Amino acid sequence: MNDSIRTPEMTVLLASILTAQWFSSTGNGFLDACGNAVIWAILAAGLLLTLLSLLLVRLAPKRGLLTVCQERKGFFLFPLISFALFSLLAATALRDTLSMLSTFLLPHTPRWFLLLMLLPVIGLAGWLGIASVARSIKLVGPALLALYAVVLVLSVWNQGDVYNFFPLLGNGVPALGKTALSALSVTAWLPMLWIDKPQLEGTGRAGMRAPLYATAISLAGYIAYGLLFSGGGAATTTFPLHRLSAAGGFSHSFQRTHALFVFAWLPVQVAAVGAGICYAARSLHAALPAAPGRILVIPPLALACALGFRDIEHSPMWLNTLLQTNLQSLLVLPLLLPMIVGKAAERRREKEARHA
Amino acid sequence: MRKWAAVLLMAALAMQLTGCYDAVDLGDQIFAINLALDKGETKALRLTMQYPQITPVGKEGADSGGGNSDLKKDGYLIEQVEGDDLSACLTLMRMVTPRKMDLMQLRGIFISETLANSRVTVQECLSALLSTHNARPTATVFLTRGRAEDVLSAQVPLFGARLSKSQSAQSSQLQEQGVITASPLNTFYYCFATPGCSAVAVLTAVNGMQYISAPSSQGTQATSYLAGDVPRNTVGTTDYCGCAVFGDEDLMFLDGYETQLLNLMLGKLxxxxxxxxxxxxxxxxxxxxxxxxxxxxxxxxxxxxxxxxxxxxxxxxxxxxxxxxxxxxxxxxxxxxxxxxxxxxxxxxxxxxxxxxxxxxxxxxxxxxxxxxxxxx
CATH class of the missing domain: 3.30.300.210 (Nutrient germinant receptor protein C, domain 3)
Structure with a gap:
């Protein structure tokens, strides 16, 4: 299991995951709430997230969140909370991936078969470790970004209408505020930085750049969407990036947009699932250090598959609630306690070392 | 070694994403080129669809019900059903043409003037086409003077053998001249469904060729005709001239010259x-x-x-x-x-x-x- 992740890879991985979160599962909710004024909500959330990320990275102990929990008596609960958090994030990302494949590429394929196809990939991602996942997404990242830019430009180049953004504030500041808060729920992924702080040469750099890149990429997408569709212009807002590619100029050049859309989006979604499983496994290992690390990939993988298998329409209310990122981000709050305790102990040790 | 095995395994599994599980043979599919919506005689809605007849190379196409009738012309089949709404019509259509129906090749949606007065029905039909039945979002919306089925039946390829190509070429030419508007389905539906927004459809009609001898009423300019009134006698019987503007409760026709002025305002002339x-x-x-x-x-x-x-x-x-x-x-x-x-x-x-x-x-x-x-x- 290779967990020796480096700063550039962490930056790309986190940026990809945040973008996926803002543009796939929650995107239609943002558009329904704000219309094309969603760009302000994303901008505000992105800048706030950057500040929050920087602040929390500075608060994180140098030894890493999980190491602090392992060293302190009674702190075994916090790795378990981290395990639950990342398993739920992986389940949400997996559900989005299955929905995307089922809606656009393989509508007649049973959902269990789609899961079976993805299982080796996500299982391997967890098995090989977060460094392998991050390196893979960093490798294909530039190509995906170029493809994304091509889709955006071709979709709007001769059809974009800047007047679609008026009235500028859409449903008003309160709606924008609520949407920005909802978008901030992606803080659920920030503990990745706190866990891997010892290995990253510049955790602050990753913590600052990743949200900024994600904001820029998501903003570009929503601006293109707004240029093409006035408020409520698309028949449906689900998977806005796909609606953009299917209805705009891109569909004149490339008639079959589904496969290309999935090709560009699938690696990002699978990276999110893989990252969730890797960090869940490492959290579980911190709680059960005696158990072999690789075997502990199985529980979060099984949990993610069990929770993420059903689509939204066929899931019970409690499951849909559990797989909402808004709720999952609340699990980050208890993790602040070992962070504060670890940081305080670190400061104390440094003081003693200086006096000695 | 294990990593290479893993990469090969992933590549092999990724190949399954080509969708062979869902493969549908070309012969099991049918691609609608044009679709017409009229008020039904026995039911609320009459749906007429036009399909290309795909036959093996070198063989004559087999007669499939209709023989030399109007239902089969120039390599295109026409099917007609009636139902209470569009989904019911399409269900019936699937029964009479037992193949997987693909609306992603749709080029034209013809709506009759009579049906256009029933805004709720039109909106429901268009919404169903876009959301449920995955129709091509850039198909052109036409308003027909008279029955839409008559205009659809008159659709024949003018240039070459392919109707879709012929229709696209004709549309481009007429749009360049400005006598018709660009009315893609997604834009039309948005304007139609939004209060205060006026949707615009291309105006079309079958020309009876009677006006070449006795000219119809005309505005001040050479293009000031409504579709169906153009004084001509040519190969194709369908006129595309002018546009239909849908208000919240009203419908208005603009002739060819007025449509040119409208296109000028829209920056397309x-x-x-x-x-x-x-x-x-x-x-x-x-x-x-x-x-x-x-x-x-x-x-x-x-x-x-x-x-x-x-x-x-x-x-x-x-x-x-x-x-x-x-x-x-x-x-x-x-x-x-x-x-x-x-x-x-x-x-x-x-x-x-x-x-x-x-x-x-x-x-x-x-x-x-x-x-x-x-x-x-």
Whole structure:
């Protein structure tokens, strides 16, 4: 299991995951709430997230969140909370991936078969470790970004209408505020930085750049969407990036947009699932250090598959609630306690070392 | 070694994403090229669909019910069903043509004038087409004078063997001349479903060829005809000329010349032939007109339009003045019928900060008393 992740890879991985979160599962909710004024909500959330990320990275102990929990008596609960958090994030990302494949590429394929196809990939991602996942997404990242830019430009180049953004504030500041808060729920992924702080040469750099890149990429997408569709212009807002590619100029050049859309989006979604499983496994290992690390990939993988298998329409209310990122981000709050305790102990040790 | 095995395994599994599980043989599919919606005789809706007849190379196409009838013409089949709504019609259609139906190749959606008066039905049909039945979002929406099925039956390839190619070529030419509008399904549906927004469809009709001997009523310009009234006798029997503008409760036809003026306002017309006193002059429009809407102007709501015009004759003043007069006439006509196909509302929204402010502004009332200020740049 290779967990020796480096700063550039962490930056790309986190940026990809945040973008996926803002543009796939929650995107239609943002558009329904704000219309094309969603760009302000994303901008505000992105800048706030950057500040929050920087602040929390500075608060994180140098030894890493999980190491602090392992060293302190009674702190075994916090790795378990981290395990639950990342398993739920992986389940949400997996559900989005299955929905995307089922809606656009393989509508007649049973959902269990789609899961079976993805299982080796996500299982391997967890098995090989977060460094392998991050390196893979960093490798294909530039190509995906170029493809994304091509889709955006071709979709709007001769059809974009800047007047679609008026009235500028859409449903008003309160709606924008609520949407920005909802978008901030992606803080659920920030503990990745706190866990891997010892290995990253510049955790602050990753913590600052990743949200900024994600904001820029998501903003570009929503601006293109707004240029093409006035408020409520698309028949449906689900998977806005796909609606953009299917209805705009891109569909004149490339008639079959589904496969290309999935090709560009699938690696990002699978990276999110893989990252969730890797960090869940490492959290579980911190709680059960005696158990072999690789075997502990199985529980979060099984949990993610069990929770993420059903689509939204066929899931019970409690499951849909559990797989909402808004709720999952609340699990980050208890993790602040070992962070504060670890940081305080670190400061104390440094003081003693200086006096000695 | 294990990593390479893992990579090979992933590649092998990724190949399954090509969708062989869902593969559908070409012979098991049917691709609709055109679709017509009319009021039914026994049910609420009559659906007519036109499909290409795909036959093996070198073999004659097998007769499949219809023989030499109108249901089979020039390599295209026509099927017709009636139902209470579009989904019921499509279900019945799947029964009579037991193949997987693909609407992603749709080129034209023809709606009859009679059916267009039933806004709810039209909206439901279009919504179902876009959302449920995955119709091609860029299919063109036509309004037919008379029965839509008659216009659809008259669709034959004019250039070459493929109807879709022929229709696309014809549409491009006519749009370049400006006598028809570009009316893709997704844009049409959005405007149709949005209160205060005026959807525009291409006007079409079957031409009986009677006007070549006894000309129909015509406006002042060479293109001032409605579809169906063009004095001609040519190969194709279908006229595409003019457009139909849908208000909230109203429907209005614009002839070919008025449609050219509308396209000019929308920035889609580059050249216009203007005739005065038997002399025709070409006017060129290098850019789209600049439109400024001031809904809250102290002197009352104002819509200022500056049209850039180039003319290669020295005495262009009468022609440009005529252009201004005709534009004003058209805009006043649309204003009186409370229609806004140019979408001045879009520009007026700049004055509002939120949707609530926009609602409070009451744009329909402002538009009704707006003053147009048209000038040549």
């Amino acid at each position: 580059r050249e216009l032939n203007m005739e005065i006193g038997g002399r025709t002059v070409s006017l060129y429009f290098p850019r789209a007109p600049r439109i400024k809407v001031k809904p809250l102007d102290p002197d009352g709501p104002r819509i200022a339009i500056r049209v850039p015009v180039l003319c290669d004759v020295p005495d262009a003043a009468p022609y440009t003045q005529r252009l201004i007069d005709d534009l004003a006439t058209l805009l006043l006509k649309l204003q009186q019928r409370k229609m806004d196909p140019v979408d001045f509302a879009q520009r007026a929204r700049v004055s509002a900060l939120t949707l609530e402010d926009w609602g409070a502004m009451d744009w329909p009332a402002l538009y009704a008393r707006a003053v147009f200020d048209i000038s040549i740049a």
